[in-house]
Amino acid sequence: MSDPALRADAARVLADLNALRAIGTYKSGVHKPTFSAAHMQSLEWLAARLPEAHLSATIDGIGNVLGTSAKGGPKLLAGSHLESQNHAGWLDGPLGVVYALEAARVLNGHPGIDGAVEVASWCDEEGHFGSFLGSRSFVGAVTEADIDAARDRNADRSMRQALQSAGLAGRPRITAERGRYIGYLEAHIEQGERLETSGLRIGIVTSIVGIWQYRIRFTGEQNHAGTTRMEIRKDAGLALAKFCVAIDENFPKLCGPRTVWTTGSIALDPGAPSIIPGGAEMLFQIRDDNPAVIDRLEEKLRGMAADVTAQGQVGIAVERIRTGAPALMNDAFQDAIEAAARTVAGSKSVRMPSGAGHDAQVLSTIMPAGMMFVPSIGGISHHWTENTADADIVTGAEVFVETCRLLLQRAKVRPG
Amino acid sequence: MSDPALRADAARVLADLNALRAIGTYKSGVHKPTFSAAHMQSLEWLAARLPEAHLSATIDGIGNVLGTSAKGGPKLLAGSHLESQNHAGWLDGPLGVVYALEAARVLNGHPGIDGAVEVASWCDEEGHFGSFLGSRSFVGAVTEADIDAARDRNADRSMRQALQSAGLAGRPRITAERGRYIGYLEAHIEQGERLETSGLRIGIVTSIVGIWQYRIRFTGEQNHAGTTRMEIRKDAGLALAKFCVAIDENFPKLCGPRTVWTTGSIALDPGAPSIIPGGAEMLFQIRDDNPAVIDRLEEKLRGMAADVTAQGQVGIAVERIRTGAPALMNDAFQDAIEAAARTVAGSKSVRMPSGAGHDAQVLSTIMPAGMMFVPSIGGISHHWTENTADADIVTGAEVFVETCRLLLQRAKVRPG
Numbered sequence: 038m039s040d041p042a043l044r045a046d047a048a049r050v051l052a053d054l055n056a057l058r059a060i061g062t063y064k065s066g067v068h069k070p071t072f073s074a075a076h077m078q079s080l081e082w083l084a085a086r087l088p089e090a091h092l093s094a095t096i097d098g099i100g101n102v103l104g105t106s107a108k109g110g111p112k113l114l115a116g117s118h119l120e121s122q123n124h125a126g127w128l129d130g131p132l133g134v135v136y137a138l139e140a141a142r143v144l145n146g147h148p149g150i151d152g153a154v155e156v157a158s159w160c161d162e163e164g165h166f167g168s169f170l171g172s173r174s175f176v177g178a179v180t181e182a183d184i185d186a187a188r189d190r191n192a193d194r195s196m197r198q199a200l201q202s203a204g205l206a207g208r209p210r211i212t213a214e215r216g217r218y219i220g221y222l223e224a225h226i227e228q229g230e231r232l233e234t235s236g237l238r239i240g241i242v243t244s245i246v247g248i249w250q251y252r253i254r255f256t257g258e259q260n261h262a263g264t265t266r267m268e269i270r271k272d273a274g275l276a277l278a279k280f281c282v283a284i285d286e287n288f289p290k291l292c293g294p295r296t297v298w299t300t301g302s303i304a305l306d307p308g309a310p311s312i313i314p315g316g317a318e319m320l321f322q323i324r325d326d327n328p329a330v331i332d333r334l335e336e337k338l339r340g341m342a343a344d345v346t347a348q349g350q351v352g353i354a355v356e357r358i359r360t361g362a363p364a365l366m367n368d369a370f371q372d373a374i375e376a377a378a379r380t381v382a383g384s385k386s387v388r389m390p391s392g393a394g395h396d397a398q399v400l401s402t403i404m405p406a407g408m409m410f411v412p413s414i415g416g417i418s419h420h421w422t423e424n425t426a427d428a429d430i431v432t433g434a435e436v437f438v439e440t441c442r443l444l445l446q447r448a449k450v451r452p453g
Numbered sequence: 454m455s456d457p458a459l460r461a462d463a464a465r466v467l468a469d470l471n472a473l474r475a476i477g478t479y480k481s482g483v484h485k486p487t488f489s490a491a492h493m494q495s496l497e498w499l500a501a502r503l504p505e506a507h508l509s510a511t512i513d514g515i516g517n518v519l520g521t522s523a524k525g526g527p528k529l530l531a532g533s534h535l536e537s538q539n540h541a542g543w544l545d546g547p548l549g550v551v552y553a554l555e556a557a558r559v560l561n562g563h564p565g566i567d568g569a570v571e572v573a574s575w576c577d578e579e580g581h582f583g584s585f586l587g588s589r590s591f592v593g594a595v596t597e598a599d600i601d602a603a604r605d606r607n608a609d610r611s612m613r614q615a616l617q618s619a620g621l622a623g624r625p626r627i628t629a630e631r632g633r634y635i636g637y638l639e640a641h642i643e644q645g646e647r648l649e650t651s652g653l654r655i656g657i658v659t660s661i662v663g664i665w666q667y668r669i670r671f672t673g674e675q676n677h678a679g680t681t682r683m684e685i686r687k688d689a690g691l692a693l694a695k696f697c698v699a700i701d702e703n704f705p706k707l708c709g710p711r712t713v714w715t716t717g718s719i720a721l722d723p724g725a726p727s728i729i730p731g732g733a734e735m736l737f738q739i740r741d742d743n744p745a746v747i748d749r750l751e752e753k754l755r756g757m758a759a760d761v762t763a764q765g766q767v768g769i770a771v772e773r774i775r776t777g778a779p780a781l782m783n784d785a786f787q788d789a790i791e792a793a794a795r796t797v798a799g800s801k802s803v804r805m806p807s808g809a810g811h812d813a814q815v816l817s818t819i820m821p822a823g824m825m826f827v828p829s830i831g832g833i834s835h836h837w838t839e840n841t842a843d844a845d846i847v848t849g850a851e852v853f854v855e856t857c858r859l860l861l862q863r864a865k866v867r868p869g
Contacts, residue, residue: 122725122728123723124723164727190725227680228677228679228680228681229677229680229681229682230682230685246679248679248727250726258833259835259836260832260833260834260835260836261644261645261808261809261834261835262713262715262717262738262740263644263662263664263713263740263807263808263809263810264643264644264645264807264808264809264832264834265644265645265713265808265832266645266646266711266713267705267708267712267713267714269646269832272715274697274716274717274719275697275698275701275716277694278693278694278695278697278698278701278716279694279697279698279701281690281691281694281695282691282694282695282698285691285694285695289683292683295682296683297678297679297681297682297683298683299678299688299726299727299728299729300690300691300694300721300730301678301690301721301724301725301726301727301728301729301730302721302724302725302726303690303719303720303721303724304719305716305717305718305719307539307540308717308718308719309538309606309717309718310666310715310717310718310736310738311580311664311715311717311738311810311835312538312715312717312835313715313717314716314717315836320726322678322726322727324678324679391679391680392677392679392680392681393677393679393680394679394727416676416680416681416685417674417676418676418677418680419675419676419677419727419728420675420676420731
């Protein structure tokens with residue numbers, strides 16, 4: 038990479054990210070739920086930039102943006118997503134899209150580069166309507182019936198209604214042309230504090246952990262909060278609270294070194310201050326890159342549930358509603374990121390699993406895939422205070438462009 | 454009560470209650486939120502019955518129904534409410550209204566009775582818009598600004614909008630004519646299992662317990678459920694669960710013999726499965742007829758909150774949002790109910806406090822008030838399976854009519 042024309046343009050990268058932050062701004066972050074006006078405007082913004090990278094832009098029928106090259110030679114697919122969690126950060130998604138755009142701008146028109154970087158923005162990575170619907174559509178894993186059934190978790194509307202409002206109804210969905218790509222590369226903020234606390238600049242993702250999710254329902258007896266003596270109550274909400282505390286006590290004895298678990302949602306039924314809850318429900322999630330750990334924890338979870346049932350006061354049902362499988366990142370892609378980090382980031386890199394899910398895990402089901410992280414300040418994400426130092430953003434862009442260059446160069450020698 | 458014309462008409466009482474159940478039926482109960490079509494139709498039904506009891510009917514600007522007598526002599530006010538909790542029972546409210554109607558029908562036209570029973574249905578006893586808004590309006594404790602501020606807890610609308618939709622906007626509100634009444638009498642289902650398990654027919658209410666309510670907020674750190682290690686999390690939801698369990702462990706050591714406490718509502722913020730809750734809120738209620746017990750429990754609650762704060766992980770704020778005061782029922786009214794139960798219910802009565810709040814506690818602030826209970830099957834209430842045996846409904850009606858007769862008769866001798 039001695040040619041300075043093969044280097045990322047730091048000012049352009051920062052300007053693009055700030056342009057995307059200016060669409061749907063919320064405090065220092067953004068609020069861009071999938072198919073919101075701000076999200077759609079962001080997709081249009083990207084589509085308008087792609088010709089600068091010698092790419093033809095298409096926004097497809099599920100809201101994926103694809104930039105396609107007419108150039109010969111190897112094609113590397115790169116991207117991330119442009120919608121956000123509600124009231125969340127400016128970099129979660131846009132960072133990877135802008136890096137991909139920058140790599141395409143730097144490499145696709147350069148006479149010394151054979152092949153091209155093609156840019157993608159996958160719709161709804163943040164799961165407002167489902168689970169990785171955009172990238173899963175691209176790999177052929179979403180049916181029309183899936184779309185019929187999908188609903189907006191923020192509002193009382195179907196995905197069909199949302200597609201209609203967004204002007205996407207009736208457009209075809211683009212699926213991957215098999216064999217076209219040497220693979221998929223994605224950059225993302227780490228969303229944890231490991232890089233920051235170690236003074237490192239680049240995370241080389243080895244695998245993306247699987248997510249196992251459970252709906253746990255408690256059934257007690259709804260009754261009047263004033264007239265029902267404490268001794269005869271069957272309070273489903275209290276049973277839920279006790280279960281959360283029991284998880285907190287038992288899981289640390291059985292988990293792996295990086296296992297995490299979360300109760301993100303609790304609802305009491307009917308949820309009124311003067312009524313003893315007859316029902317209660319929690320959404321509970323476990324993440325690990327080792328399915329054997331999950332097996333152990335799920336067995337404990339079900340054992341604890343059996344204990345609750347055995348006490349005979351409150352019924353409990355544990356339903357697994359999402360079954361994860363860790364996705365392994367391609368070794369050659371990991372090596373390329375490491376080599377690039379050696380060249381432009383003083384080897385300040387580390388191989389690490391990703392605790393968060395990403396579109397790369399979906400793309401990895403049909404092509405080699407790789408991911409790299411840049412540091413997150415304080416490890417904060419999914420919140421509007423999420424941030425990364427400008428210097429780290431720029432270093433990441435340089436490593437990303439160089440990784441793309443290396444992957445295209447190596448593909449000439451030993452394709453796919 | 455040797456005159457059979459002074460006895461409640463069992464078939465008429467049961468027919469009336471079933472007629473009200475047929476309006477807004479839900480399974481074997483009803484769904485009649487305040488100002489719903491079913492609620493308004495129930496008010497019209499009552500207004501149409503009142504002339505049978507020699508009463509002129511008015512539905513006022515807050516949805517109270519008042520039946521007024523032109524007769525001379527003492528006036529006894531009697532009633533309850535016609536709206537229900539959501540998807541709740543058929544007797545919670547209507548029982549007391551139909552008993553009052555029956556007493557008025559039996560007594561107001563009888564030549565041997567001096568004075569009259571006047572019938573009231575108080576709006577929103579169940580608190581869809583506030584706390585006892587109907588009866589509090591009648592005693593002069595609700596301002597126009599209170600109504601401006603009130604909102605529907607079931608829907609995104611103001612009380613003003615609901616009054617408009619119900620056709621009540623602009624009507625005057627009726628307030629109590631001071632000195633008109635010898636007092637207020639209300640019948641209700643017990644909503645507990647004390648009468649049933651003791652084989653008794655009538656509860657004579659000695660006092661209505663106070664309700665103290667708290668909003669307890671936990672502030673942690675919102676973060677990503679996949680990338681944030683367990684050791685550094687500040688999970689507001691888990692802190693809330695631990696707090697509920699700590700209440701469950703500590704309160705039994707400090708409470709009185711009839712204290713009850715309930716966490717009826719829990720909300721996590723943002724409440725998504727992949728986000729560690731940064732905020733959590735619970736509504737917590739304590740009921741007792743002894744303020745000293747409440748003082749002790751509230752002190753414990755605040756001490757537990759201080760312990761949470763001292764641990765330094767999660768912030769907690771305990772805000773008292775409702776301050777109860779037990780309402781004492783009038784001795785002469787208790788004696789009259791007991792005497793009536795001796796005559797028509799074989800003395801199968803007991804004096805007992807009410808764990809639930811009732812409009813009688815509001816009326817007791819401006820006139821002598823009394824309450825009687827009939828048994829609840831299985832103690833169930835605020836649920837559509839709530840029920841009372843027909844025989845108990847009929848006995849209750851007979852005791853109620855006889856109590857009204859005794860109170861009017863005694864008022865002649867020693868008024869007020």
